[in-house]
Amino acid sequence: MSGNTGMGIFAIFFAATFTSNILLTLYLGMCSFLAVSKQIKTAFGLGLAVIFVMTSTSIINWMIYQWLLIPFDLEYLRYIVFIVTIAAFVQLVEMVIEKTSEALYNALGIFLPLITVNCAILGVSLFMIIREYTLTQSVAFGAGSGTGWLIAIIAMAGIRQKIEKNRIPKGLEGAGIALIIAGIMSMAFMGFTGMIGLN
Numbered sequence: 001m002s003g004n005t006g007m008g009i010f011a012i013f014f015a016a017t018f019t020s021n022i023l024l025t026l027y028l029g030m031c032s033f034l035a036v037s038k039q040i041k042t043a044f045g046l047g048l049a050v051i052f053v054m055t056s057t058s059i060i061n062w063m064i065y066q067w068l069l070i071p072f073d074l075e076y077l078r079y080i081v082f083i084v085t086i087a088a089f090v091q092l093v094e095m096v097i098e099k100t101s102e103a104l105y106n107a108l109g110i111f112l113p114l115i116t117v118n119c120a121i122l123g124v125s126l127f128m129i130i131r132e133y134t135l136t137q138s139v140a141f142g143a144g145s146g147t148g149w150l151i152a153i154i155a156m157a158g159i160r161q162k163i164e165k166n167r168i169p170k171g172l173e174g175a176g177i178a179l180i181i182a183g184i185m186s187m188a189f190m191g192f193t194g195m196i197g198l199n
Contacts, residue, residue, distance in 0.1 A: 010140075012141050013143060013144035016147075022123060023148065024182070025190060026120075026123070029120030029123075034175065036111050037156040037160060039161065040154060040157045040161060044154055046108055046115075047154060048150065050118070050120070053086065053089045053093055054145055055146055056142075057121060057124070061082050061125040062125075064081055078125075152189075155185060163177070
């Protein structure tokens with residue numbers, strides 16, 4: 001446990017949110033980001049779900065890895081175990097959203113169960129193991145990564161809503177303009193580079 005044990009909780013949270021944003025600097029979780037970022041309300045709902053799943057699974061996956069997989073020399077099973085944990089939490093989130101907000105559930109559609117295969121969520125669990133985070137550092141990293149993902153998707157949804165009625169060249173409509181916006185946002189987030197970084 002030597003890697004990043006000296007790094008403060010706030011520093012990890014800030015870095016995961018801004019300087020090492022999992023979406024705009026590491027490019028993980030782009031599929032649902034581009035697909036669900038057309039309306040702010042939908043983007044906000046999915047972003048909250050991602051924060052909940054990322055934070056919860058980072059806690060549980062850390063515990064499983066440290067308390068079960070390492071003692072029994074089963075580290076090679078971490079990919080399968082992490083994916084199963086993520087899938088279980090996504091099912092829980094899906095059931096809660098369906099019961100509490102049917103409109104949001106219908107708006108998210110197929111992209112809600114696709115959180116299971118969102119590489120950003122699996123990436124958080126793998127990064128916390130590679131960087132040898134403690135449990136509290138893993139929680140900060142999971143919550144920060146989810147918050148960064150939420151900020152990015154809300155910003156994208158706001159921009160896409162703003163330019164919805166603008167005249168855009170035919171070849172750039174839809175995914176084209178979304179990728180250009182994502183690239184510009186990525187460059188903006190790279191402006192934080194050097195403040196606090198994660199190795």
